[in-house]
Amino acid sequence: MEGAVMLKDTILLFDRYTQDSRRLHESFRQAGCECSAVVLEDNDFLPEGVLSVYDLFLGYFAEEGKSLGKPKFFNEIPVPDHWSIHAGVGETDYGKITCQHEEMGRIYYWKSGKKWLVEAVDWFDRKGVVRFRDHYNRYGMICARSFYSGQGKKIGKTWFALGGQEAIVENTVTGDLIVNDGDLIKFFRNKIDMIGYFFQRCDIEKKKIFYNSLANPFLISNRLPVSGKQDLLFWQEEVRDEIPGNMGMILKGQSARTGRIMVQKRSSYERLVELGASPDCVQKLGYFYDFQKKNHHNPEALICTNSERIEHGEELIQAFPQMHFHIAAVTLMSPKLTEMGRYKNVSLYPCVQADTLDQLFCQCDYYFDINHWKEIVSAVYRAFLHNQLIFAFEETAHNREYTADAHVYPAEALEQMIADVKAVMNSREQMEHHLKLQLEDAMAEEKEVYEKLLD
Secondary structure (H helix, E strand, O other): OOOOHHOOOOEEEOOOOOOOHHHHHHHHOOOOHHHHHHHOOOOOOOOEEEEEEHHHHHOOOOOOOOOOOOOOHHHHOOOOOEEEEEEOOOOOEEEEEEEEEEEEEEEEEEOOOOOEEEEEEEEEEEOEEEEOOOOOOOOOOEEEEEEOOOOOOOOEEEEEEEOEEEEEEOOOOOOOOOEEEOOOOEEOOOHHHHHHHHHHHOHHHOOOOEOOOOHHHHHHHHHHHOOOOOOEEEOOOOEEEEEEEHHHHHHHOOOOOEEEEEOOOHHEEEEHHHHHOOOOOEEEEEEOOOOOOOOOOOEEEEEOOOOOOEHHHHHHHHOOOOOOEEEEEOOOHHHHHHHHHHOOOOEEOOOOOOOOHHHHHHHOOEEEEOOOOOOOOOOHHHHHHOOEEEEEEOOOOOOOOOOOHHHHHHHHHHHHHHHHHHHOOOOOOHHHHHHHHHEEEEEEEEHHHHHHHHO
């Protein structure tokens, strides 16, 4: 196992690679900080540059800039002669493997923007009961196989190393695991003990551990040999009536390796201070963002919606005849929405293509988050990264962390929004002031703040 060579001196340790985990990882990466991102979850389709803890042992990692392969396409699944593969209908539907119209297997797809990439294949017996499942990874390899009883109950799972040899065997009934490590055979009562062994093989106790969960990542940090208070907890959740138990251990100095907590929500920081957390131990820390452009004060605004309900849409269009509104949808538009195209300062983009949308985010300097129902295309986050000044109504706001509190209005306060937008349009100084408010409320950080964490 070559994990000790691969891992950087600072490890970002996550239970799962959630949106918050990704934002923290990207903040370090975009700030140019050398870190290794490791996820405890058994996930075969993590982004390139992010490792499952299983990958450390199994060998599924490549040098930076290289890859071990690409995901398997549905018609690349090996099947016996005269068997047929059917893709299925729809991006998230399953495919079928048949022999003379009898279903022998079922193909499950990776839920991503690309169609028909295989995540797993179930194989059935003659009674139509699944007996084992092949797990495919992002490199198109069978990295594990799950086994089922005659009643379809999962009874075990085997992981294969990069070379194809059996490496880890789990009894899912008892939770016991067996690891084949060269000439050694190791037995473990649970996954945490096994993961601790993997990390021991990587000399992780000599490294800094930055983690964002008080569950398994905290337990792993606390089990490692003490080498000073060099580990950090990045708290990305809300804090309610009391300080979480394991966090209390850190605040009381009872954690073996963690001495400080970086709080990444303003409300959580304020609540922790109210509950008595010492400012010496708790620190506010936002994210470092890779902004795509500067705001050029152009009177062009973007609205992304799949709903015909755009709160006060026509009133805003009429209030700002000098501003051009670009309204984009990834679906067809209803007659109510297309009717807005009668205004000279409106352009409509039904079934908008990705390259057109990219151009609109670069072109516009305002974003109105005023569509009802769900946010599409991560529009508010993308608007923020393109330094668009974002305005919203309380009834429609999505991803509030990227919109300044001062720019979110009750629907009945339309006139106040109009007055504020007019003030910004008439003054570059006002635009810069409001963009600064937006950055402050999103807790945007300079890269030097992240660089100092690695010192």
